[in-house]
Amino acid sequence: MFTKAKTTVNKTTASSSTIDAAELTSRIEYHLQFTLGDIADEKETKSAYWQATSLALQDIIVNKLKATKARQFSSDAKSVNYLSLEYLMGRLLSNNLHNINLYEITDKALKGLGFELADLCEQGPDLALGNGGLGRLAACFLDSLATLDYNAMGYGIHYQHGLFKQAFADGHQIETPDMWREFGNPWEVCRPESAQAIKLYGEVEQVVQANGSVKSIWHAGNAFRGVPWDIPIVGYQSDTVNTLRLWECRADNAFDWDKFNDGDYLHALEDQVQAESVSKVLYPNDEHDAGKELRFIQQYFFCACSVKDIIARFEAKHGKLNLAKNIVLLADKVAIQLNDTHPTLAILEFMRVLLDEYEMTWNEAWNLAGKVFAYTNHTLLPEALEKWSVALFDKVLPRHLTILYAINEAFLNNDVAAKWPNDEAMRARLSLIEEGEQRTVRMAHLCVVTAHKVNGVAQVHSDLVKSDLFPEFNALWPNKLTNVTNGITPRRWLKACNPLLSKLLSKTIKEDWAKDLNSLKQLSALADDNNFQQQFMDIKLQNKILLTKEIKALTGITVSPEAIFDVQIKRLHEYKRQHLNLLHILALYRRLLENPELDMHPRVFIFGAKAAPGYKLAKAIIYATNKIAEKINNDPRINDKLKVVFLPNYRVSLAEKIIPAADVSEQISTAGKEASGTGNMKLALNGAVTIGTLDGANIEIAEEVGSDNIFIFGLTVDEVKALDNKGYNSQHYYETNSEIKACLDWLDTDYFTPGHEGELSTLKHSFLDGGDPYKVLADFQSYSDAHFALGKAYQNKAQWARMAILNTAMMGKFNSDRSIEDYVDNIWHLTKS
Helix, strand or coil: CCCCCCCCCCCCCCCHHHCCHHHHHHHHHHHHHHHCCCHHHHCCCHHHHHHHHHHHHHHHHHHHHHHHHHHHHHHCCCEEEEECCCEEEECCHHHHHHHCCCHHHHHHHHHHCCCCHHHHCCCCCCEEECCCHHHHHHHHHHHHHHHCCCCEEEEEECCCCECCEEEEECCEEEEECCCCCCCCCCCCEECHHHCEEEEECCEEEEEECCCCCEEEEEECCEEEEEEEEEEEEECCCCCCEEEEEEEEEEECCCCCHHHHHCCCHHHHCHHHHHHHHHCCECCCCCCCHHHHHHHHHHHHHHHHHHHHHHHHHHHHHHCCCCCHHHHHHHHHHEEEEEECCCCCHHHHHHHHHHHHHCCCCHHHHHHHHHHHEEEECCCCCHHHCCEEEHHHHHHHCHHHHHHHHHHHHHHHHHHHHHHCCCCHHHHHHHCCEECCCCCEEEHHHHHHHHCCCEEECCHHHHHHHHHHHCHHHHHHCCCCEEECCCCECHHHHHHHCCHHHHHHHHHHCCCCCCCCHHHHHHHHHHCCCHHHHHHHHHHHHHHHHHHHHHHHHHHCCCCCCCCEEEEEECCCCHHHCHHHHHHHHHHHHHHHHHCCCCCCCCEEEEEECCCCCCCHHHHHHHHHHHHHHHHHHCCHHHCCCEEEEEECCCCHHHHHHHHHHCCEEEECCCCCCCCCCCHHHHHHHCCCEEEECCCCCHHHHHHHHCHHHCEECCCCHHHHHHHHHHCCCHHHHHHHCHHHHHHHHHCCCCCCCCCCCCCCHHHHHHHCCCCCCCCHHHHHHHHHHHHHHHHHHHHCHHHHHHHHHHHHHCCHHHEHHHHHHHHHHHHHCCCCC
C-alpha cells in the first residue's frame, strides 16, 4: 500500500490551486517518511496518515500565511486584535481542506493510499481551548475575518488540558484531563522569538522627579515567560491566512541546578511547576483563595503577553512608539476587542506599558486606550460580571491598582460629577470600586469606562444592556452602547459538518452559499416542492442514522432514526434550563405509563453538556438526567416511545455529528437571560425547528423564519420582570398544577435510584426551597403545550419538511461574515488587506 517517495518534495512552492492528487500524495508520503520517521512502514495507522495529511496541508497553509503577512505588512492595513480566554476550534483538517478548496483532491489522493478522508478527519483531538458559545463565537469570528480578507490576530492561552474531559460513572459527571496536545499538534508552530517577559507581585515605589512630578516604579517580585504558539486561520476561498496566537506560561528560570544537586529535587522544579500551572487548564476552580489567585494571574498573563506583542508588531512596521507621530498612528492602525470581561486587565497593562515603559503623559496614554479598546458584553447575569478583590490586585498587580485608582478618580470627578453633581449614590453606583465587607473591582465597569464602543450580541440583549445593566453609562454616553448580533460560520457548521445537505444546496443554489449565506433564500421557492422536500428529509434521515450509530457506540443505547430527535446541547447552567426539559420528560413518561397507547410520535431527547466542576446543582441535574434516562430507556411498558440520551464529553466534533441529525432545537432559556446563543443558529441552519422562548437571538430567528416555523412559548422579558416585581412564588405552581406536583414528588422517592430514596430531591428543592430563580415552573405548562403542538406538526410530514427547509433558507442574517462586517463598519473601521 505504501511506497516511499522517490524524490524530495519542494514544500515551499505551489499554491493550492496548482496542486493535484499526485502532488498531494507525494507530500503526504514525504511526511510519512521524513517527518514521522517511517512509522507507517511498521503500522499503517489512521493516526499516522492523519498526521501526514495534516502536515502536508499545513505546508501549503504556511506558505499562504507568509504571503498574507507580507501583503498585510506592505498595505499597512489596520489590524484587529481579538482577545478571548476561549477558542473552541474543534478539529481542523476537514474545515481547512474545505476553506482551501482541496477536499476533493485530498479525498482522491487518500483513496489511492487506501484510506477514506472522512475517516481520517475523525482522527486527532479537538483543540481544547474553550467551553461554550463564547469560545465557539471567537472561532467563527476568526474564520470570517480571514475569509473577508481583514488583517486580524487572535490571542488566547495555550492550555495544556483546556477545560476537562467528561465521563459518567453511575450517572455522575467525572472530570479527567483533556490531553489534546500530549503528543504534539500538526497545526501549531512554536514562536520562541516572540516570547514575552511578564512581571508579578512586588511593590510600587513613588519617586519624586526633579520637576516635582511623582513617578511610580514597580519592583516586581516574580516573573514568567510567555511563549507563543501560532495556529494558522484559513479564510474560505480567499487569499488570507491569519493567526491565532496562544500563550504558554513558562518559568523565567525553569530549573534550580544547585537545589537539584543538593538533593532537593522537588524545590528545584518549584518555579517551573508554578509557571506551568498558569496555562494548565481553562477556568481553574476559584471557590478557594488559591484558585482565585491562579485565575487572576492567568488572565493577567494572557493580557500582558498580548499587549506587549501587539505593540511589538506595530513597532516592527512603524518604529518606536515613543515618537510623537507614532502615538497618533497607533490608534489608526490597531484595534483591540475584548471578548467578555476576562481580558479586561489588558486595559491596565496597556496603560502601564505606555506610562512606565514609554513615559507617555497620562492624557496621551488614556486617549490612546479609549481609541484602541472595544468591549463585547456577553451576559446580563450579575454573577458572570467579573469582580476581583482589591486585596488580590494589591498583592499580585500593585502597580496596576494605582493606575486603576487614577482612572476611577478621573472618571468620578470629571464625567460623573459633570452629569450628576454632588450625587454620592450615583458615584457609588458607577465607581470602578465596589465598597463592602470586601472591596472589589468591577471589571465590566472598567471596560465600559475605557472602551469607545460596547456591544451586546443580539438586539434584545443590547437593549437590556442599555436599560437594565448599564442605564447610567448609557445616559452618560448615549452613543457608546450598540448591538452586533452574533453569527456562525457556514463553512464549518454546514459545508464541513453536513456534507450531504451541502451537496444538495450546492446543486440547487447558483451562488457559493458558503460565502453568501443570503443566497439560501432561494430555497423558499422549493419549500412546498414535493421532490425537494423528499430529498431534504432523506438527508435528515441519513444523518439521523449516522447519529444512532454514534449514540450506540458512546452509550450503548439503541434509538430509532424514525423518532423525533430533540436536541439540547450547550453548557449546563440553570438559566439554560436543561431541568425544564427534564421536568417535561418526566411528565411525558408519566403520561405514557398511564396510557401506553398515547398518540405520541416516538421521541429521543438528546443532551450534551458539561457542568463546571464546582457547580453542584448543575452536576445534580446531570446526575438526575442520567438516572431518569436509565429508568426510561429500560422500561418495556412504554414501547420505546420515549428515549433519553446524555452524550458524554460534549465538544465541537460531537456537535458536528449531532446538529445535522437534529429535528428539534431546544433554546429554552429564561427570557432576558441568554445574551444571544449560537447553537440556535447552527441547528436551524441544518434544518432543525426551534422550540424556544423570546430570548437572545431566538427573537431575530423568529423574525427571519416566520412565526409559523418556530415554536415560541413562555414568559417574555417584560413578563419576567413583572413577575419578579409582584413576587414570584414557585410553590403556587407546585400546588396548583397536579402534573408538576406529581413529577417533583417522584424525585423524593427511590423510583429512579433504587435503594437511595430522595437522592434526586436536590432538584425538587431547587424549584421550591430554592425559589426557582429561572422560572422553570412558571413556564412549564406553556412549554408542555408548545411540545404538544410540535408533536402534531411533526406527524404532518409535508408541513414539517416545509418548516425545516424554511429554517435553513432564512438563516442568512446569522452568518458570522455579516457580524464581522457590522464590527468593521461600526466599531473597528478596518479596510481589507
